[in-house]
Amino acid sequence: MPPEAKLDVALNCPIQIAAGESILLGHGSGGQMSGDLLRNILLPALQNPVLDRLDDQAIVDVGGARIAFTTDSFVVKPLFFPGGDIGTLAVNGTVNDLAMGGAVPLFLSLALILEEGLPLDTLRRVVESIRVAAALTGVAVVTGDTKVVEKGSGDGLFVNTSGIGLVSPGIRLSADQARPGDRVLLSGTIGDHGITILSQREGLEFESAVASDTAALHTLVAGMLRASSEIRCLRDPTRGGLSSSLNEIAARSRVGIELEESAIPIREEVQGACELLGLDPLYVANEGKLVAVVAPSAAEPILQAMRQHPVGANAQIIGTVTDFHPEMVTLRTSLGTSRIVRMLSGDQLPRIC
Amino acid sequence: MKYLDEYRNQKIARGIVAELARRATQPWVLMEICGGQTHTLMRYGIDELLPAGIELVHGPGCPVCVTSLETIDKAIQIASHPEATLISYGDMLRVPGSRTDLFHVKAQGGDVRVVYSPTEALKFARANPNRKVVFFAVGFETTAPANAMAVWQAKREGLKNFSMLASHVLVPPAIRALLNSPRNRVQGFIGPGHVCTVMGYREYEDLICDFGVPIVVGGFEPLDLLEAILMLVTQLEEGRAEVENQYVRSVTRGGNPHAQKALAEVFEVCDRKWRGIGAIPESGLALRKEYAEFDADRIFGTEGVTAEEPAECISAEVLQGLKKPPDCSAFGTRCTPENPLGAPMVSSEGACAAYYQYRRYATASKGNH
Numbered sequence: 152m153p154p155e156a157k158l159d160v161a162l163n164c165p166i167q168i169a170a171g172e173s174i175l176l177g178h179g180s181g182g183q184m185s186g187d188l189l190r191n192i193l194l195p196a197l198q199n200p201v202l203d204r205l206d207d208q209a210i211v212d213v214g215g216a217r218i219a220f221t222t223d224s225f226v227v228k229p230l231f232f233p234g235g236d237i238g239t240l241a242v243n244g245t246v247n248d249l250a251m252g253g254a255v256p257l258f259l260s261l262a263l264i265l266e267e268g269l270p271l272d273t274l275r276r277v278v279e280s281i282r283v284a285a286a287l288t289g290v291a292v293v294t295g296d297t298k299v300v301e302k303g304s305g306d307g308l309f310v311n312t313s314g315i316g317l318v319s320p321g322i323r324l325s326a327d328q329a330r331p332g333d334r335v336l337l338s339g340t341i342g343d344h345g346i347t348i349l350s351q352r353e354g355l356e357f358e359s360a361v362a363s364d365t366a367a368l369h370t371l372v373a374g375m376l377r378a379s380s381e382i383r384c385l386r387d388p389t390r391g392g393l394s395s396s397l398n399e400i401a402a403r404s405r406v407g408i409e410l411e412e413s414a415i416p417i418r419e420e421v422q423g424a425c426e427l428l429g430l431d432p433l434y435v436a437n438e439g440k441l442v443a444v445v446a447p448s449a450a451e452p453i454l455q456a457m458r459q460h461p462v463g464a465n466a467q468i469i470g471t472v473t474d475f476h477p478e479m480v481t482l483r484t485s486l487g488t489s490r491i492v493r494m495l496s497g498d499q500l501p502r503i504c
Numbered sequence: 505m506k507y508l509d510e511y512r513n514q515k516i517a518r519g520i521v522a523e524l525a526r527r528a529t530q531p532w533v534l535m536e537i538c539g540g541q542t543h544t545l546m547r548y549g550i551d552e553l554l555p556a557g558i559e560l561v562h563g564p565g566c567p568v569c570v571t572s573l574e575t576i577d578k579a580i581q582i583a584s585h586p587e588a589t590l591i592s593y594g595d596m597l598r599v600p601g602s603r604t605d606l607f608h609v610k611a612q613g614g615d616v617r618v619v620y621s622p623t624e625a626l627k628f629a630r631a632n633p634n635r636k637v638v639f640f641a642v643g644f645e646t647t648a649p650a651n652a653m654a655v656w657q658a659k660r661e662g663l664k665n666f667s668m669l670a671s672h673v674l675v676p677p678a679i680r681a682l683l684n685s686p687r688n689r690v691q692g693f694i695g696p697g698h699v700c701t702v703m704g705y706r707e708y709e710d711l712i713c714d715f716g717v718p719i720v721v722g723g724f725e726p727l728d729l730l731e732a733i734l735m736l737v738t739q740l741e742e743g744r745a746e747v748e749n750q751y752v753r754s755v756t757r758g759g760n761p762h763a764q765k766a767l768a769e770v771f772e773v774c775d776r777k778w779r780g781i782g783a784i785p786e787s788g789l790a791l792r793k794e795y796a797e798f799d800a801d802r803i804f805g806t807e808g809v810t811a812e813e814p815a816e817c818i819s820a821e822v823l824q825g826l827k828k829p830p831d832c833s834a835f836g837t838r839c840t841p842e843n844p845l846g847a848p849m850v851s852s853e854g855a856c857a858a859y860y861q862y863r864r865y866a867t868a869s870k871g872n873h
């Protein structure tokens with residue numbers, strides 16, 4: 152290619168978020184639009200080798216120790232829902248981001264952004280949930296901050312937690328480690344959290360027996376690591392769902408992933424709600440599930456270890472890593488045909504009919 | 505899952521496909537009318553299973569896709585009004601109007617909300633008497649009865665702050681327009697199962713009289729569609745042209761009389777412009793003059809809004825089954841779900857988005873074609 156042509160390509164590089172445009176809800180979906188925000192605005196400004204790995208946590212060497220470090224903000228509506236509340240999410244979410252790096256979670260920070268007028272009772276309930284969740288996971292909240300914004304400038308309560316954990320020598324889990332032949336394991340049913348939240352939203356309420364799956368996954372990960380060291384990478388498929396996590400792994404490792412539709416566990420209630428609303432459960436959020444890519448020989452022992460843990464009881468081998476179609480996730484349907492599982496652009500939109 | 509897995513059974517599907525291969529002695533071009541059917545065909549890769557020569561083209565039955573550009577522009581104009589709350593089904597929000605879409609209007613401070621049912625919009629209007637609440641009523645005969653009931657209820661309650669931007673469309677006039685086109689290639693139709701659940705299929709018998717093209721009313725699960733295709737091919741091979749009902753668990757010849765009564769009470773047939781196709785006479789439903797006080801078009805003075813469709817978008821040909829989405833030079837490059845040129849790339853039921861979302865490996869590995 153002549154140099155002029157290169158220059159032309161560079162000048163015409165599509166910038167998704169042009170000047171004058173503004174943030175849309177879809178930028179927070181965990182799909183393509185969230186990725187564009189990262190690639191076009193955040194990464195160019197803040198680039199460094201640790202950040203560029205784009206895993207759920209950063210792992211840095213500090214005085215010979217390997218420290219895992221992560222942060223997450225929680226903006227869920229409603230604040231309380233079947234199975235948990237914003238407080239349990241804020242602890243489990245950050246603990247899980249550490250656990251996906253193979254870290255033992257140790258300490259959390261807690262930052263609260265409170266809207267003027269928030270009932271103190273609501274705050275007490277959330278803080279109690281945080282206390283219980285932290286005690287259950289064995290992490291301590293060791294620092295924090297509170298800010299209050301005017302009524303109308305927040306949505307009751309926003310929570311941010313950061314977490315620090317310790318990674319043992321020899322553990323290297325990263326989204327770029329998947330290799331052809333590896334197996335893809337899923338720890339349980341998908342879509343429980345997203346469908347629970349949707350069923351509680353104003354204007355969209357429907358009756359449902361589903362509860363959020365919010366759970367800490369670090370002891371599950373510890374059990375898996377005891378069963379085999381040949382785990383390539385772990386992800387917790389939160390917003391954007393299973394599809395987004397697998398697409399990220401496929402892209403970062405430059406491999407293809409083939410899923411078996413019939414092997415992916417889904418609760419009947421979740422499947423039913425998705426059918427009714429025109430949603431694909433592969434894109435619906437989870438808060439207590441992990442997807443693992445492991446060496447072929449390690450798949451069985453790791454699966455058995457997962458199934459012995461309460462949050463992994465429904466674990467399944469759901470697919471295989473392949474070199475056949477790099478950076479693409481495909482799914483073998485119940486009819487035996489195959490289709491692509493793309494990263495979604497923004498949020499899934501309920502269909503008209 | 506009970507009542508679903510039975511309709512997604514691989515063994516039965518292979519059996520129907522084998523029977524299809526036995527019966528088809530020549531190529532046939534069939535069209536599925538509904539966007540929901542297109543979605544299932546793509547999601548399950550059903551066209552991969554069909555014997556060579558059985559070609560499916562994708563019809564105009566995606567309500568999001570055929571809603572005219574000016575109707576979208578009207579909704580955008582209304583949503584930008586400081587006193588208005590525009591309430592819509594979710595998938596209308598990303599449909600591009602002439603200059604922007606409802607998501608951007610919302611980001612700029614417009615009050616835009618998503619519901620699953622027009623009764624939620626009524627509830628919101630009752631609870632917020634200071635807001636001018638507008639329900640964005642699009643869709644085929646399927647969604648129209650519930651919307652009719654919402655207006656009827658509002659009138660009965662004397663609700664003054666509720667209105668409707670109604671842009672309903674009807675299936676039979678669209679089929680008639682397709683069959684009248686000199687470029688028509690379609691030899692048989694999979695009829696719209698949910699529309700016929702409401703309306704029955706008597707109206708489709710007139711189409712058979714006039715055009716002699718078989719119609720099989722079909723459902724939305726993979727086996728529904730395969731069975732409907734088999735029934736169509738059987739008719740074509742035997743030289744018959746009749747209305748047959750594959751979707752018997754939902755559809756009767758007379759349809760749902762209560763829903764039809766609600767429609768007739770609130771709406772009247774009108775001419776309607778379809779995105780990508782143009783004006784089709786007597787192909788829409790508009791509020792009757794007895795319900796004019798609930799017509800958002802009048803309340804917000806948007807009756808005069810007009811719009812031109814982007815020249816590059818070939819959705820006209822796609823929605824008429826003349827071209828497949830990958831035939832478009834903009835497909836997957838200048839036109840993606842992130843940046844759609846036309847409506848069929850927006851909704852998950854739109855033919856272009858369905859191809860883009862699920863296009864099988866064979867298509868994808870060759871790039872965008």
